[in-house]
Amino acid sequence: MNYKPLDSNKVYLITGAAGFIGYFLSRKLLEQGCQVIGVDNLNDYYDVNLKYARLEQLKPYEKFTFIKGDISDKTMITRVFEEYKPNVVVNLAAQAGVRYSIENPDVYIQSNIIGFFNILEACRHHPVEHLVYASSSSVYGSNKKVPFEETDFVDHPVSLYASTKKSNELMAHTYSHLYNIPATGLRFFTVYGPMGRPDMAYFGFTDKYFAGEPIKIFNNGDFENDLYRDFTYIDDIIEGIERIIGKPPADSVPHSVYNxxxxxxxxxxVFIETLERVISNTLGQKVVFKKIFEPIKPGDVPATYASTDFLQQAVGFKPATLIEEGLQKFANWYVKYYGVKGKH
Structure with missing residues (x-):
């Protein structure tokens, strides 16, 4: 669907710019001639080489400026706002991962709560046209009603990660109310694709296969009541963000949330079988993962399923990439990037 490109005369601040979504969004804006200020702390939650590889691809763009820093560093954030005067802020910097939050709670509070507070404060003192920030499908917790709608009750998060994302929505709403900051939260549903996050299941399964190791599937081997996931391809996520950027909320409290x-x-x-099939296509030989079935982990939810009606009404777009197509692009990238070969 055609839509108006963003204003290339504006300054876009993207936190988490070396991350999966941050990199693709930065590249898309830079391709349109926008000025992008990227901030990232390049932490080692997953392979830092992948973050550097993403940054390498952004370097050739003249209008890209990279700042290594942590959003929990208030002085650094304040300085960036004072120096670059961003018109639009997209906050994608966050400590990700549900299971990791059980083992390392401190980093989630540091990045997702204190870091986001610093972004809100900076937007308060240096007004912006729009603050877009990453929320998560995890805020729906173990809600039984599907598809998940933005109007659903989300006060029972089942992981600390989800709690921090729900807190972000509340904090943003408060700042929008008090200081009239146009802000939009985006609840992402299982984002995947080339140059993705190695901590995500599809990437980990592929790693295990090429290492000759079995994959662990946390569904008790219960195929009837299998886990359901709403897998969303990276290009769809980027188009959604891009459209949202150009549509700041204008209500009396200018705060919106979209799936x-x-x-x-x-x-x-089905996702795993599709992954086996696309890797087979890339390698030209049949691929079957060795599988170990284990119980569902604490903090995992049985199903994630997004209603995208609000998004469609707001910006005339809904994600539509089929997993077969998206995973094929991932498999082709993975084999090329890591230089792996099939088994003989």
Whole structure:
């Protein structure tokens, strides 16, 4: 669907610019001639080489400025706002991962709560046209009603990560109310694709296969009541963000929240079979993962399934990339990037 490109005369601050979504969004804006200020702390939650590889691809763009820093560093954030005077802020910097939050709670409070507070304070003292920030489908917790709608009750998060994301929505709403900051939260649903996050299941499964190791599937081997996930391809996420950037909320409290998901949940086992098939296509030989079935982990939810009606009404767009197509692009990238070969 055609839509108006963003204003290339504006300054876009993207935190988490070396991350998966941050990198693709930065590249998309730079391709349109926008000035992008990227901030990232380049932490080692997953392979830092991948973050550097993403940054390498952004370096050739003259209008890209990279600042290594942590959003929990208030002095640094204040300085960036004072120096570059961003018109639009997209806050994608966050400590990600549900399971990791059980083992390392401190970093989630530091990045997702204190860091986001610093962004809000900076937007308060240096007004912006729009603050877009990453929330998460995890805020829906173990809600049984599907598809998940933005109007659903989300006061029962089942992981600290989810709690921090729900807190972000509350904090942003408060700042929008008090200081009239136009802000939009985006609840992302299982984002995947080339140059993605190695801590995500599809990437980990592929790693395990090439290492000759079995994959662990946390569904008790229960194929009837399998886990469902709304897998959303990276290009769809980027188009959604881009459209949202150009549509700041204008209500009396200018704060909105939207789901960005595929609105088409897949059983985890179907996803795994598709991944086996696309890697087979890339290698030109049959690929079957060795599988170990284990109980569902604490903090995991049985199903994520997004209603995208609000998003469609607001910006005329809904994600539509099929997993077969998206995973094929991932498999082709993975084999080339890591230089792996099939088994003989």
């Amino acid at each position: 960005i998901g595929n609105n088409n949940p897949e059983k985890l086992m």
